[in-house]
Amino acid sequence: MINxxxxxxxxxxxxxxxxxxxxxxxxxxxLxxxxxxxxxQAEGNAIIKQTIYPARGLIYDRNDSLLVYNQPIYEVMMTMNEMPEDFDTLTFCRLLRIDKQMFDQRILDLQDRRKNPGWSTYTQQVFMSQLKKEDIALLQEELYKFRGIEIRNRTIRNYNCHEAAHILGSVGEVNWDDINADNYYKMGDYSGRDGIERxxxxxxxxxxxxxxxxxxxxxRIKGRYKNGEDDEPAQAGKDMQLTIDIRLQQIAEKLLRGKIGSIVAIEPSTGEVLALASSPTWDPQLMAGKERSKNYIKLLNDKNRPLFNRATQATYPPGSTFKTVQALVCLDDHVITPHTPYVCNGRNSTTIKCTHSHGSPVTLLSGIEQSCNPYFWNAFRDYLQKGNNGSKNSKKLHERYIQWRESVMRFGLGSRFEDTDIYPQKGGNIPSEEYYNRRYGEKGWIALTIRSLSIGQGEILVTPLQLANQTATIANGGYYITPHLNRNDSMKLHVHQTGIDRHYFDLVREGMGRVMTAGTGRHYSIADVAICGKTGTAQNSHGKDHSIFIGFAPKDDPKIAIAVIVENAGYGSTWAVPIATLVMEYYLKGEIEHTDLFERMSNSNTTQLNAKKE
Amino acid sequence: MQRRNSYIHNIDWWTIILYLGLCAFGWMNISGASYSYDQTSFFDFGSVAGKQLIWLGGAFLLGGLILLIDHKIYDTVAYFLFAAMILVLVVTRFLSPPGGIKGSYSWIAFGTFRLQPAEFAKLTTALAVAKFMGQYDYHLRSWRDLFVPFLLIGIPALIIMIWEHETGSALVFACFLLVFYRQGMSGYVLLCCIAAIALFIIAIRFGTMPLPIGTGSVGMLVCMILLTATGVFFQLQENKYRMEKWILLGAIALVYSVGLLVNIWIPINFNWVSIAVVVLLGIYFVVANLYKRNPALIMVGIFMLLSVIYTNGCDYAFNHILQPHQRSRIELILGMKEDPHGVGYNVNQARIAIGSGRLFGKGFHQGTQTQMKFVPEQATDFIFSTVGEEWGFIGTAGVLIVYLIFILRLIHIAERQKDNFSRIFSYSVASIFLFHLTINIGMVLGVLPVIGIPLPFFSYGGSSLWGFTMLLFIMLRLDAAGAEQMR
Incomplete structure (x- = not known):
């Protein structure tokens, strides 16, 4: 067989x-x-995950008045690969009241990976955003004709007030850094960009x-996946109450109109910030909605830098207001007693001249009242030279300086408050020993070298917030609670002690009371309320000095501590004192008696004044 | 009487159990594939699954009937059925709906009821081939003996392909090569087929890739070098004329060197250089061995010359004879093109559906890809993607293994036939199933071009189910009769 x-x-x-x-x-x-x-791929194919956006928490002021709420807006979403070949662009444009050219431009922008890094034909892209109900009404009716188009509703912020822009901050679209840092965010999401929102x-x-x-x-959507078993409901954001009194904030901002400067008011017993105004400012409404980026650029390019929060970011030499701290530190160290006399030769004083004419010799209370420069220079020198002869070689001087710096910083001066919710902040500067060593050499400086510090000038820099907090510390008689904006009890636990005997605070308070009755602040007062205060003038190498005032009231039961700085306005007594007394008066009495003064202050313009002089 | 019915005991029940198992699981997947998310009633005779159940009932009846019919009838009517089928295939075009169904004129429609005669052409061809090659005086000794068998598979294949525009069903007839091979056709034919496929793939895939030097394409050069190497390999097997081998190798090297050298001044098309080498080598083999009387090398020479023509023809055929959609499908498989929304959509969606089934599958009627109709043709040609999604790797592996057992069983049965007619027919049946399985699943997995042929017992459709059932049960009936005669 073959086979x-x-x-x-x-x-x-x-x-x-x-x-x-x-x-x-x-x-x-x-496979x-x-x-x-x-x-x-299968998940993205048959199962679409729709995001349900939670309502953002509302923001109230300390008196429960609603400041920030949500307003619905609409976004037109486009999924490119679902749009049919014969997409009726013209009708679509007509319904949205845009022209073909804008449509084409918008598509090009979407496809441009530099402008829209999240571009994909498979996922929804925001074709138009921030639309009002009227804008999408026409499209909404005929939406079924446009495959690949969807209308999504979101909420943006809306405001009941025109003030507190710096505090509240704003909400804007997230950028790639946010998305990379927190995978909660997707492209097109909103997040708080600054202030409390952040x-x-x-x-x-x-x-x-x-x-x-x-x-x-x-x-086509065929229904819910597993009848919604796997769905996750959105959880609304938490509402929050601010420590700000919006009416006080309004008064403060009005008083700063036409000026560059800031006002910070704190309730000393709680550390709650009652008002935090920085001028120039803007209406928070400008930073919500469609015009946000346009307005932002405008504010960014303004030469007066409104976006810069002067209350927390600007640093100034505290000037004479620092004499209060100087007195406390020296008293506590027993360098001086309330009765220690120092000679003042007025304008003829050596080392540091006195700007005021008053009797001599000077003791503590009159030193504060008259803001006597030689008094505080002498006290500071004695502090630094205690236990040494002031020679350059002395290690002891350096130790004394370090001790002095630590005491000053315990008032919250010269460094950022770390345990607060106020953002952004600058730290300021109380120069370190190392700084002087670098500058003058380790043996190159003595008390005389750094004499400006004695009267709050020179390298020392603080923020208005720190000044207000320092005032609150004095009002409290030795401690402060970190200033904060969220009205919740846990913040009250952040108590910081200066370690200085309460008795000395009473003395300084007495001196500050005299400032307002017989000293530099005597021209302004509040009926039936004893005020304590201290004026200051920060030397400014770029122009006219800054007008500074710190104060609190009532003297014996302080309810409000305040710091006011008006840039380039000259002496503290001319601008900062009246503004501060008006704010305190409004807070304590609920109204302002001297309406004429209020009008004058709020309508005067120090920036123009300066412009004329220059 | 007793003797007449005894063959019932000789029926291969194992095969029937496998058949019923495949049918049952196949039906579950049709039900899954046609189940829609908003469907309320689980079952309904108007639905795809319901209709398939009717077809299944019919198939079982048909199978039973075939087991009852005398086996001798097939030998008798084989040629008649073949001729009748040719007539039906021709007439079908006139009876098919105008414009055809999806471009194919292979359907006869009576209302909603549709029949595809091509599915039965496999049966009639198998019978005719078995009858012709099973003749008492038929011996496969030379190429001439294969002339008629090739006509028997070629005629229906060409009618289906050219006249009815149903390429997939026509390609199935290629599986008869396995039957011829078993009956004595040279194994070199199968090797040539593999060589042809390899040359085609290389020529098309790299046909447009330019060479780093000179002009010409990587595809052609590689094909020609492979052919040259084949020739040299056979020449080296030759023990005599040692000197000649070295002259040959030297000559080849010389031609390429001259080409490279000239290329410095004038750009040379290396396609032509390499073709020239193969052609000269081929002619040398033929001429030199006519004189030396080494017929094997003559065949090698002829193979080389034909291959040159073939390779050059591939490119032409690919670009001018194939229809655009066929071209795209091939380009897609060869990775020359990616198109998940156009031509590649089916395959890509099938991959996603199968892949998302993971190890254990999503469960009966739980496949989201399936229910949302992401895979076109899912109840018919792409039914395997439903298996993959709803039953996971356990399901797909199970189906493949059961199928393998089934086919091996068929080969085993075929091999035990003493009667030539029965054996050839049985081999035809086994080959048809193997071909359908290979092509269909290869297509669904995206490793073979999209060729629309059904997965037997799984794909929705009455014609194919009945066609496969008839093939299988005639084979079983013949087997039973053979076993009876043994007794």
Missing amino acids: DNLYRRQYVISGMAVFVVIAYLALLFN QVIDQSTND TYETELRGVKGVRKLLRDSKG
Whole structure:
């Protein structure tokens, strides 16, 4: 037989079958067990996850008046690969009241990866955003005709007040850095960009929810995935109450109109910031909605730098207001007693001249009252030279300086408050020993070298917030609670002690009371309320001096501590004192008696004054 | 009487159990593939799954009937059925709906009921081939003996391909090569087929890739170097004329060197250099061995010359004969093109559906890709993606392994036939199943071009189910009769 050996060929054919099946098993094993990518593709394919945006938390002031709330807006979303070939662009444009050219431009922008790094034809892209109900009404009715188009509603911030822009901050779209830092965010999400909105972002934003929907191959929604079992509801953001009194804030901002400067008012017993005004400022409404970026650029380019929060970011030499701290530090160290006399020769004084004419010799209370420069220079020198003869070689002087600096910084001066919710902040500067060593050499400086520090001038720099806090510390008689904006009890636990005997505070308070009755602040008062205060004039190498005032009232039961700085306005007594007394008066009495003074102050313009002189 | 019915005991029940298992699981997947998310009633005769159940019932009846019919009838009517089928195939075009169904004129429609005669052409061809090659005086000794068998598979294949525009069903006839091979056709034919496929893939895939030096394409050069190497390999097997081998190798090296050298001044098309080498080598083999009487090398020479023509023809055929959609499908498989929304959509969606089934699958009627109709043709040609999504790797591996057992069982049965007619027919059946399995699953997995042929017992459709059932049960009936005669 010819075919005798042909039966063996069954093994070749069987072998082919086995080979094919094994090869396919390997492919399937790879596809179904090893390769994970198809799973995600399938998820994105048939199951669409719709984000449910939570309502952002509302913001109230300390008297429960609503400051910030949410307003619905609409966004037109576009999924490119779902749009049919014959997409009716013209009708679409007509319904949205835009022209074809703008449509084309917008598509180009979306496709431009530099402008829109999240570009994809598969995912929804924001074609137009921040639309009002009227804007999308026409499209909404005929939406079913446009496959690949969806209207999404979101909320933006709206404001009941025109003030407190720096405090409240604003909400804006997240950028790539935010997305990389926190995977909660997706492109197009909003987050708090600055101020309270930023500090309390995680509380205010709430938690996004997810709605899972089934979609068929034509892009039609067929219903909910697993009847909504896997859905996650959105959790609304937490509401928050600020320590700010919005009416006081309004008064403060009005008083700063036409001036460059800031006002910080604190309730001493709690550390709650009652008002925090920085001028120039803007209406917070400008930073919400469609015009946000345009307005932002405008504010950014303003030469008066309104975006700069002078209350917390600007640093100034505290000037004579620093004499209060100087007195306390020296008293506590027993360098001086309330009765220690120093000679003042007025304008003829050596080392540091006195700017005021008063009797001599001077003791503590009159030193504060008259803001006597030689008094404080002498006290400071004695402090530094205690236990040494003031020679350059003395290690002791350096130790004394370090001790002095630590005492001063315990008032919250010269460094950022770390345990607060006020953002942004600058630290200021109380120069360190190392700084002087670098500048003058380790043995190159003595008390005389750094004499300006004695009267709050020179390298020393503080922020208005720190000044207000220092005032609150004096009002409290030795401690402060970190100033903060969120009205919640946990913040009251941040108590900081100066370690200085309470008795000395009473003395300084007495001196500050005299300032307002017989000293530099005597021209302004509040009926039936004893005020304590201290004026200051910060030397400014660039122009006219800054007018500074710190104060608190009532003297025996302080309810408000305040710091006011008006830039380039000259003496503290001319601008800062009246502004501060008006603010305190309004806070304590609920009204202002001297309306004429209020009008005069709020309508005067120090920036123009300066412009004329220059 | 007793003797007449005894063959019932000789029916291969194992095969029937595998058949029923595949049908049952196949139906579950059709039900899954056609199940829609908002469907309320689980079952309904108007639905795809319902209709398939009717077809299944019919198939079982048909199978039973075939087991009852006398086996001798097939030998008798084989040629008649073949001729009748040719007529039906021709007429079908006139009876098919105007414009065809998806471009194919292979359907006869009576209302909603549709029949695809091509599915039954495999059966009639198998019978005719079995009858011709099973003749008592037929011996496969030379190429001439294969002339008629090639006509028997070529005629229906060409009619289906050219006249009915149904390429997939026509390609199935290629599986008869396995039957011829088993009956004595040279194994070199199969090797040539593999060589042809390899040359085609290389020529097309790299046909447009330019060479780093001179002009010409990587594809053609590689094909020609492979052919040259084949020739040299066979020449080296030759033990005599040692000197000649070295002259040959030297000559080849010389031609390429001259080409490279000239290329310094004038850009040379290396396609032509390499073609010239193969052609000269081929002619040398033929001429030199006519004199030396080494017929094997003459065949090698002819193979080389034909391959040159073939390789150059591939490019032409690919670009001018194939239709654009066929071209795209091939380009897609060869990775020359990515198009997940156009031509590649089916395959990509099938991959996603299968892949998302993971190890254990999403469960019966739980496949989201399936229910949301992401995979077109899912109940028919792409039914395997439903298996993958709803039953996972366990399901797909199970189906493949059961299928392998089934096919190996068929080969085993075929091999035990003493009667030539029965054996050839049985081998035809086994080959048809193997071909369908290979092509269909290869297509769904994206490793073979999209060729629309069904997965037997799984794909929705009455014609294919009945066609496969008839093939299988005629084979079982013949087997039973053979076993009876043994007794």
